Amino acid sequence: MRKKKQLPLIEKIEITDIANEGKAIAKLDNMVIFTQYVVPGDVVDIQITRKKNSYMEGKVVKIHSFSSKRELPFCSHYGVCGGCKWQILPYAEQISHKQKQVFNNLTRIGKVDLPEIAPILGSEKMVFYRNKLEFTFSNKRWLTEEQIKSGESFDNMNALGFHIPGMFDKVLDIDRCFLQEEISNEIRNAIRLYALEHNLPFFDLRNQEGLLRNIIIRTASTGEIMLIVVFYKENEKEREALLNHIADRFPQITSLIYIINGKCNDTITDQETILFKGREFIFEEMEGLKFKIGPKSFYQTNSQQAYELYKIARNFAALTGDELVYDLYTGTGTIACFVAKQAKKVIGIEYVPEAIEDAKVNAINNDLNNTLFFAGDMKNILNQEFINQHGRPDVIITDPPRDGMHADVVETILFAEPQRIVYVSCNPATQARDLNLLDGKYKVTAVQPVDMFPHTHHVENVVLLERK
Numbered sequence: 001m002r003k004k005k006q007l008p009l010i011e012k013i014e015i016t017d018i019a020n021e022g023k024a025i026a027k028l029d030n031m032v033i034f035t036q037y038v039v040p041g042d043v044v045d046i047q048i049t050r051k052k053n054s055y056m057e058g059k060v061v062k063i064h065s066f067s068s069k070r071e072l073p074f075c076s077h078y079g080v081c082g083g084c085k086w087q088i089l090p091y092a093e094q095i096s097h098k099q100k101q102v103f104n105n106l107t108r109i110g111k112v113d114l115p116e117i118a119p120i121l122g123s124e125k126m127v128f129y130r131n132k133l134e135f136t137f138s139n140k141r142w143l144t145e146e147q148i149k150s151g152e153s154f155d156n157m158n159a160l161g162f163h164i165p166g167m168f169d170k171v172l173d174i175d176r177c178f179l180q181e182e183i184s185n186e187i188r189n190a191i192r193l194y195a196l197e198h199n200l201p202f203f204d205l206r207n208q209e210g211l212l213r214n215i216i217i218r219t220a221s222t223g224e225i226m227l228i229v230v231f232y233k234e235n236e237k238e239r240e241a242l243l244n245h246i247a248d249r250f251p252q253i254t255s256l257i258y259i260i261n262g263k264c265n266d267t268i269t270d271q272e273t274i275l276f277k278g279r280e281f282i283f284e285e286m287e288g289l290k291f292k293i294g295p296k297s298f299y300q301t302n303s304q305q306a307y308e309l310y311k312i313a314r315n316f317a318a319l320t321g322d323e324l325v326y327d328l329y330t331g332t333g334t335i336a337c338f339v340a341k342q343a344k345k346v347i348g349i350e351y352v353p354e355a356i357e358d359a360k361v362n363a364i365n366n367d368l369n370n371t372l373f374f375a376g377d378m379k380n381i382l383n384q385e386f387i388n389q390h391g392r393p394d395v396i397i398t399d400p401p402r403d404g405m406h407a408d409v410v411e412t413i414l415f416a417e418p419q420r421i422v423y424v425s426c427n428p429a430t431q432a433r434d435l436n437l438l439d440g441k442y443k444v445t446a447v448q449p450v451d452m453f454p455h456t457h458h459v460e461n462v463v464l465l466e467r468k
Contacts, residue, residue: 007047007048007049007050007051007058008048009045009046009047009048009061010026010028010033010045010046010047010048010058011045012043012044012045012064013026013028013033013043013044013045013046014026014041014042014043014044015035015038015039015040015041015042015043015044015067016040017040018039018040018089018097018457019034020101020104020105020429020457021457022085022086022456022457023035023036024036024037024038024039024040024042026044026046028056031054031055031056032054032055032056033046033048033055033056033057033058034055034056034057034058035057035058035059035060036059036060036085037060037079037085037088038060038063038088039067039069039070039088039089039093040067040069041066041067041068041069041070042063042065042066042067042070043063043064043065044060044061044062044063044064045060045061045062045064046058046059046060046061047059047060047061069089069090069093070088070089071087071088071089071090072088073087073088074087074127074178075087075176075177075178076175076176077172077174077175077177080142080144080164080172081161081162081164081172081174082162082164082165083162083179083456084178084179084455084456085455085456085457086454086455086456086457087455091122091126091454094451094454094455095120095122095451097457098120098449098451098457098459099117099119099120099449101428101457101459102117102120102428102447102449102459102461103117105428105429105431105432106428106431106432106435106444106447108432109429109432109433109436110431110432110433110435110436111436112435112436112439112443112444113443113444114444114447115444115445115446115447117447117448117449118446118447118448118449120449120450120451120459121308121312121448121449121450121451122451122454123302123304123305123451123452123453123454124304124305125302125304125305125454126454126455127178127179127454128178128179128180128181128182129179129302129304129305129453129454130179130180130301130302131180131218131219131220131221131284131299131301131302131303132180132216132217132218132219132299132301133177133179133180133184133216133217134214134215134216134217134266135160135161135162135174135188135214135215135216135217136160136161136162136163136171136203136213136214136266137158137159137160137171137195137202137203137210137212137213137214137215138158138159138160138169138170138171138202138203138204138205139157139158139159139201139202139203139204139210140157140159140169140170140171140204140205140206141154141156141157141158141159141170141171141172141173142159142164142167142170142171142172142173156196158173158192158195158196158202159171159172159173159202160173160174160188160191160192160195160202160212160215161173161174162174168205168206169204169205169206173192174188175189180217180219181219183219183225183250183252184217184219186250187215187217187225187227187246187250187253188215188217190246190249190250191215191229191242191246194242194245194246195212195242198238198241198242200212200238200242203232208232208264209232210232211231211232211233211235211238212229212231212232213230213231213232213261213266214228214229214230214261214266215227215228215229215230216228216230216268216295218282218293220282220283220284220285220293220303221284221285221286221303221304222282222283222284222285223252224254224255224282224283225250225252225253225254225255225282226253226254226255226256226257226281226282226293226295227246227250227253227255227256227257228257228258228259228268228273228295229242229243229246229256229257229258229259230258230259230260230261230266230268231258231259231260231261232260232261232262233260233262234260239258243256243258243276243277247276247277253277253278254278254279254282255275255278255279255280255281255282255295256275256276256277256278257273257274257275257276257280257295258273258274258276259271259272259273259274259295260272260274268295268296269296269352269354273294273295273296280294280295281293281294281295281297284299284303286303286306286307286310286334286338287307287338289337289338289362289366290362290365290366291332291334291337291362292332292358292361292362292365293332293358294354294358296354296355297332297354297355297358298331298332298352298355299331299332299334300334300452301452302452302453305450305451305452306334306452308450309424309450309452309460309462310334310335310338312448312450312462313335313338313339313397313399313422313424313462314338314339314342316420316422316446316448316462316464317339317342317395317397317420317422318395318420319339319342319343319395320342321342321343321344322344322394323343323344323393323394323395324343324344324345324347324390324391324392324393324394324395325339325343325345325346325347325393325394325395325396325397326346326347326348326349326382326393326395326396326397326416326418327339327346327347327348327349327397327398327399328349328378328382328396328397328398328399328400328405328409329349329350329351329378329398329399329400329401330348330349330350330355330356330359330373330399331350331352331355331359331399332355332358332359332362333348333350333355333356333358333359333360333362333363333371333373334362335397335399335424336348336359336363336371336373337359337362337363337366337368337371339397340363340366340368340370340371341368343370343395344370345370345371345372346370346371346372347371347372347373347374347390347393348371348372348373348374349373349374349375349376349378349381349382350373350374350375351375351376351377351378352375353375355375356373356374356375359371359373360373372390378400378405378406378409379406379408379409379412382409382412382413383408383412384412384415387412387415387416392416392417392418393416393418394418394419394420395418395419395420395421395422396413396416396418396420396421396422397421397422397424398413398421398422398423398424399424399425400425400430401426402426402427402430403427403430404425404427404430404431404433404434405434407437410434410437410438413438414438414440414441417441417467418467419466419467420464420465420466420467421438421442421464421465421466422462422463422464422465423435423462423463423464423465424460424461424462425460425461425462425463426452426458426460428449428459428461431461431463435463435465438465441467441468442465442466442467442468443465443466443468444463444464444465445464445465445466446462446463446464447461447462447463447464448461448462448463449461449462450462
């Protein structure tokens with residue numbers, strides 16, 4: 001049997017930069033080394049774990065000296081749960097790297113003429129900015145290196161928290177998370193305590209057994225709260241006792257819902273949601289508009305920064321009241337409703353039927369009678385026949401998923417020839433690819449990056465294209 005080659009330990013090497021995907025970079029001769037949980041200026045030892053022709057990947061095993069740019073992480077779970085990796089980077093440095101990420105993608109991949117990119121719009125809230133989190137029950141609790149080295153005996157291996165990256169069935173027990181308002185921590189910890197005290201079986205993902213599977217907590221800027229408890233199987237007595245306990249303990253919960261999910265995966269889009277107490281939805285509010293949020297609804301997960309994002313999109317659209325606007329990938333119609341009062345008519349298209357039903361309700365609830373919504377695959381709905389039937393749009397606003405727009409959708413946009421295209425993206429790389437496809441007929445006239453997710457490498461970007 002061929003012996004596996006021992007990969008090297010690189011000693012006392014300085015971290016010099018951060019890559020587009022958020023990993024830290026060191027350079028050895030002409031070789032780039034990618035690693036994590038360090039910042040430019042740190043001097044470290046890196047144990048190489050993967051070696052390719054042009055790059056290597058590795059794990060930091062020792063820090064010899066800290067960078068002057070480094071900050072102390074504020075979360076006790078930092079470096080283990082896999083989230084918020086940039087806690088050790090000052091916020092000014094975080095958004096500087098995000099600005100550079102947008103510039104690099106648009107220039108290297110897009111290869112189109114660009115105006116000066118506006119300074120990134122930072123998030124006012126650095127913590128507790130998310131309105132939705134999902135936590136997983138597991139009887140395979142992940143023990144940290146410190147816990148293992150302590151020699152302590154851990155009789156309780158149940159956990160309620162986040163999956164460890166790359167681990168199939170291991171979950172880190174989360175005490176306090178800084179992503180969502182404190183009520184989220186209080187609810188999660190109360191559910192865990194009750195489950196432990198009453199010996200409720202935490203889910204065994206590998207063997208597909210147990211009772212408690214997931215919880216989803218949604219909080220709105222209106223103060224309303226939705227809690228979804230997902231059980232693997234029905235046990236009416238235990239289920240009702242737990243839900244009644246939570247309802248009594250947290251009367252401020254607006255919507256208490258449960259799901260019985262006996263599938264192999266955790267997705268709930270195809271599952272029945274059952275109301276236990278309260279109403280089946282909560283409301284989000286933005287500039288006087290109310291948006292109905294159900295258990296399966298998509299809504300931007302940073303409510304406060306979503307408002308800033310939508311204002312930028314609306315300003316770029318430069319509506320006068322006479323325009324026909326197409327809102328592609330409309331979701332629950334938030335952007336469509338947000339711009340409707342400044343437009344003659346807005347047509348929203350979205351793949352998920354439930355989201356379109358929510359969009360219709362949102363338009364009715366906000367007295368918007370100049371909107372139309374269609375559900376289906378974008379590349380199948382948005383075609384020349386659709387445009388001939390509903391009219392050529394003056395403005396297209398598009399907010400696609402991370403993969404960007406299908407080539408057929410780009411072709412249809414080029415056929416429609418709107419005066420302006422406002423392209424909202426959560427992935428500047430695929431956005432840049434699409435800008436290149438649009439370059440024959442359109443020029444980029446404005447670029448505005450927006451930080452929706454502090455302490456991560458993710459960045460949103462809004463681009464205005466105008467017909468040449």
